[in-house]
Amino acid sequence: MAPSPEFTSTAFRHFDLTELPNTARYKLLTATVVPRPIAWVCTLGEGDVPNLAPYSFFGLMGSDPPIVTFAPGDRADGTPKDTALNIVPGGEFSVNLVSAALAQVMSDTATDFPHGVAEVTQLGIELEPGVRIAVPRVRASPATLECVEVQTLQIGKTRIILGEVIGLSLRADAVLDEERHYIDTATLDLIGRMGGRGDYTRTRDGFEIARMTYAQWQEREGSQG
Numbered sequence: 001m002a003p004s005p006e007f008t009s010t011a012f013r014h015f016d017l018t019e020l021p022n023t024a025r026y027k028l029l030t031a032t033v034v035p036r037p038i039a040w041v042c043t044l045g046e047g048d049v050p051n052l053a054p055y056s057f058f059g060l061m062g063s064d065p066p067i068v069t070f071a072p073g074d075r076a077d078g079t080p081k082d083t084a085l086n087i088v089p090g091g092e093f094s095v096n097l098v099s100a101a102l103a104q105v106m107s108d109t110a111t112d113f114p115h116g117v118a119e120v121t122q123l124g125i126e127l128e129p130g131v132r133i134a135v136p137r138v139r140a141s142p143a144t145l146e147c148v149e150v151q152t153l154q155i156g157k158t159r160i161i162l163g164e165v166i167g168l169s170l171r172a173d174a175v176l177d178e179e180r181h182y183i184d185t186a187t188l189d190l191i192g193r194m195g196g197r198g199d200y201t202r203t204r205d206g207f208e209i210a211r212m213t214y215a216q217w218q219e220r221e222g223s224q225g
């Protein structure tokens with residue numbers, strides 16, 4: 001018999017999220033569902049002024065087609081965030097992934113600059129043109145996903161933006177084998193978000209588990225019996 005995972009805690013606390021205010025739900029869930037990757041989303045606003053903001057309600061939802069999703073919640077005054085306003089149906093955006101070296105400046109872009117003030121100019125962030133989209137990428141980001149909006153769901157005060165990834169730019173020294181598409185993820189040195197405040201984690205402390213087939217599982221069980 002395969003060993004059971006060992007539980008060191010026998011007591012659990014249950015929280016009824018339907019009875020709790022949003023501040024409590026946010027604290028509980030963001031401290032529990034970790035680590036979360038960070039989408040540093042660039043869009044073009046009025047007059048093609050670039051807008052850049054981090055979103056950690058973010059995930060990769062498949063590869064066929066390649067879909068990413070992220071979720072801007074409305075501001076406290078009920079207005080949508082600039083990123084949500086800028087992404088029109090079928091519109092383009094770039095998702096720049098965040099390395100440890102970019103952590104501080106990424107966090108700075110979440111400052112509540114007034115509408116129309118470009119974070120990239122205020123913070124001196126260099127952009128460069130996108131390859132397949134008109135929206136630029138963050139030059140110092142180790143990886144950029146070029147995306148086109150396919151659907152936006154509005155559920156309560158949250159917009160869930162789904163985008164198809166049509167291009168991926170990776171820093172060259174992370175590409176181990178271009179033909180066979182092998183990437184050294186550790187070279188990207190990405191960070192993830194822990195909790196809802198200023199807590200982050202690095203991603204270089206990885207480990208590997210080999211997947212097995214059913215036949216291999218039978219063989220393993222047999223050899224232990």
Ligand SMILES: Cc1cc2nc3c(=O)[nH]c(=O)nc-3n(C[C@H](O)[C@H](O)[C@H](O)COP(=O)(O)O)c2cc1C
Pocket residue numbers: 038051052053054055056057058071072073074080081082083084106107109110111112113193
């Ligand atoms: C690491 C990090 C992750 C964040 N994730 C989210 C998120 O998933 N959803 C959200 O609405 N705001 C999130 N924020 C806050 C926004 O980045 C912030 O409100 C920002 O000013 C929005 O900018 P915009 O109006 O230019 O889109 C996050 C902030 C940080 C620092």
